[in-house]
Amino acid sequence: xxxxxxxxxxxxxxxxxxxxxxxxxxxxxxxxxxxxxxxxxxxxxxxxxxxxxxxxxxxxxxxxxxxxxxxxxxxxxxxxxxxxxxxxxxxxxxxxxxxxxxxxxxxxxxxxxxxxxxxxxxxxxxxxxxxxxxxxxxxxxxxxxxxxxxxxxxxxxxxxxxxxxxxxxxxxxxxxxxxxxxxxxxxxxxxxxxxxxxxxxxxxxxxxxxxxxxxxxxxxxxxxxxxxxxxxxxxxxxxxxxxxxxxxxxxxxxxxxxxxxxxxxxxxxxxxxxxxxxxxxxxxxxxxxxxxxxxxxxxxxxxxxxxxxxxxxxxxxxxxxxxxxxxxxxxxxxxxxxxxxxxxxxxxxxxxxxxxxxxxxxxxxxxxxxxxxxxxxxxxxxxxxxxxxxxxxxxxxxxxxxxxxxxxxxxxxxxxxxxxxxxxxxxxxxxxxxxxxxxxxxxxxx
Numbered sequence: 137x138x139x140x141x142x143x144x145x146x147x148x149x150x151x152x153x154x155x156x157x158x159x160x161x162x163x164x165x166x167x168x169x170x171x172x173x174x175x176x177x178x179x180x181x182x183x184x185x186x187x188x189x190x191x192x193x194x195x196x197x198x199x200x201x202x203x204x205x206x207x208x209x210x211x212x213x214x215x216x217x218x219x220x221x222x223x224x225x226x227x228x229x230x231x232x233x234x235x236x237x238x239x240x241x242x243x244x245x246x247x248x249x250x251x252x253x254x255x256x257x258x259x260x261x262x263x264x265x266x267x268x269x270x271x272x273x274x275x276x277x278x279x280x281x282x283x284x285x286x287x288x289x290x291x292x293x294x295x296x297x298x299x300x301x302x303x304x305x306x307x308x309x310x311x312x313x314x315x316x317x318x319x320x321x322x323x324x325x326x327x328x329x330x331x332x333x334x335x336x337x338x339x340x341x342x343x344x345x346x347x348x349x350x351x352x353x354x355x356x357x358x359x360x361x362x363x364x365x366x367x368x369x370x371x372x373x374x375x376x377x378x379x380x381x382x383x384x385x386x387x388x389x390x391x392x393x394x395x396x397x398x399x400x401x402x403x404x405x406x407x408x409x410x411x412x413x414x415x416x417x418x419x420x421x422x423x424x425x426x427x428x429x430x431x432x433x434x435x436x437x438x439x440x441x442x443x444x445x446x447x448x449x450x451x452x453x454x455x456x457x458x459x460x461x462x463x464x465x466x467x468x469x470x471x472x473x474x475x476x477x478x479x480x481x482x483x484x485x486x487x488x489x490x491x492x493x494x495x496x497x498x499x500x501x502x503x504x505x506x507x508x509x510x511x512x513x514x515x516x517x518x519x520x521x522x523x524x525x526x527x528x529x530x531x532x533x534x535x536x537x538x539x540x541x542x543x544x545x546x547x548x549x550x551x552x553x554x555x556x557x558x559x560x561x562x563x564x565x566x567x568x569x570x571x572x573x574x575x576x577x578x579x580x581x582x
Contacts, residue, residue: 143166143188143189143254143257144167144186145162145167145168145169145187145188145190145253145257146170146181146185146214147159147162147169147170147171147190147191147192148173148175148178148190148192148193148196148201149171149173149191149192149193149196149219150174150196151193152173155173158171161246161249162250165250170185174197174198174199175192175196175199175200175201175203176198176199178190178192178204179207182214187214188214188257189214189215189216189257189260190204190208190213190214190215190216191217191219192204192205192216192218192219193218193219193220194220194231195220201216201220205231205234205235205236208235210235214256214260215236215237215256215257215259217238217239217240217252217253218236219241219244219249220239220241220242221241221242227239237259238252262474262475262476263474265454279294279298279327280294282319282322283297283316283320283323284459285449285452285455285456286452289449290444293441296441297320297323297324297327297441298327300439301323301327301328301329302329303439305410305438305439306391306411306413306435306436307412307439307440307441308412308413308414308415308419308436308438308441309412309413309414309443310415310416310441310443311414311444311445312416312443312445313416313490313491314446314491314492314493314494315443315444316491316492317374317416317443318337318372318414319579320443321335321337321374321412322579324370324412325372328370330369333368333369333370334366334367334368335366335369335372336362336365336372337372337374337551337579338362338371338372338373339374339375339551340373340374341375341379342550343380343383345383345386348382348386349386352386353396353397354396354398354399355400356398356400356401357400358399360398361396362552364396366407366409367407367408367409368409370411370412371412372412372414373387373411373413374413376414376415376432377415377416377417377422377427377428378415378427384428384432387432388431388432390407391411394406394408394409395407411435413437445488446491446492446495450484453484454475454480454483456492456495457475457483457495457499457513458475460499460500461473461499461502461503463499464500464504467573467574468503468504468507470503470506470507472503472506473502473506475513478513479502479513479514480513482512483513486517493577498516498517499516502516538574539574539575539576541560542556542560542571543581545559546576546578547581551581553567
């Protein structure tokens, strides 16, 4: 019956023999114990010891255990468990109503007492962790907020990005779906010397040889090609391994020559841009199978970064979940639910095939359930959602409908926002405002 040595307890008991007995029990169970004979000394001891839980007798000379409970500051002080030989049901009920974590009668059963104290200490440590994370989130800015986490792999990725922001050399990003490849691409652009320059993201899987030149190069006397819009900025080629081979040849020519020839034109137009590309595939395998040109890969992978999966940085799960819950709490104008031990266990046990993108969606489902006073992380992780997941208020229903409609329009128009606004019958400014309000991640949709 051993407890983790990291848990600590402040014991308040005026009876010497009982105090000695409790100290022996607690230390044998692995607790770090400090003991007092008078409750009046608790306030000073809390500052220097900062225990995870307080165990106090009820009836003592001077300040009683109930008076000690009343003196503690809710949500800041550690949980208090009361123990008394004189207690009755009415006293126990009232003490718990007044904020006590638990009430144990003497003579106590050791296993039951240790279990109560263990649960109280776990709750206290979880609350402190949550408070530290919230404090950390308030301090985050820039790259820390874009690539949130404290694991070694994500710290290394942030360092790699900072090393690459000043160079114009091509960068090749590899990582599973949902790891944040476009976020990294945008970070490289936004933190570079020209953050106000254009950023054009192309979903290479959606490009076709038949329409590539018309769409990308434009036509003489007609509409400008999309590549002209990226002049002076960054071209992001997403899912490059899924690009049709004829299009790969055309992209390679544009990247090498840094110029385009609109249809019907006789003089090429010069272009200056940085190339960032990404894939969720094994590029060596894609080259070996003839799906990715080796000469194109050679031009793209001057610098390569591998994005860690969420499975590889499970220590970031609580921080990321706390951040997403707070984000959606602001969006839905409600309070974020506290993470319970069961929630944390469910998060850690899940394999996260969809990585951070999947976690963000799970956090939103959890927040919506919490707003209705129900739910858990385990339920939010279930893929077969019932009608219980349908928003119950008109505001939630409208937001959910708008989010789905705008997301479909962004996908259908491959992220071309003017076309998205036109398809939805709204202005570009209104579209931008709705995307921000609804918390839509354009990059995650493409």
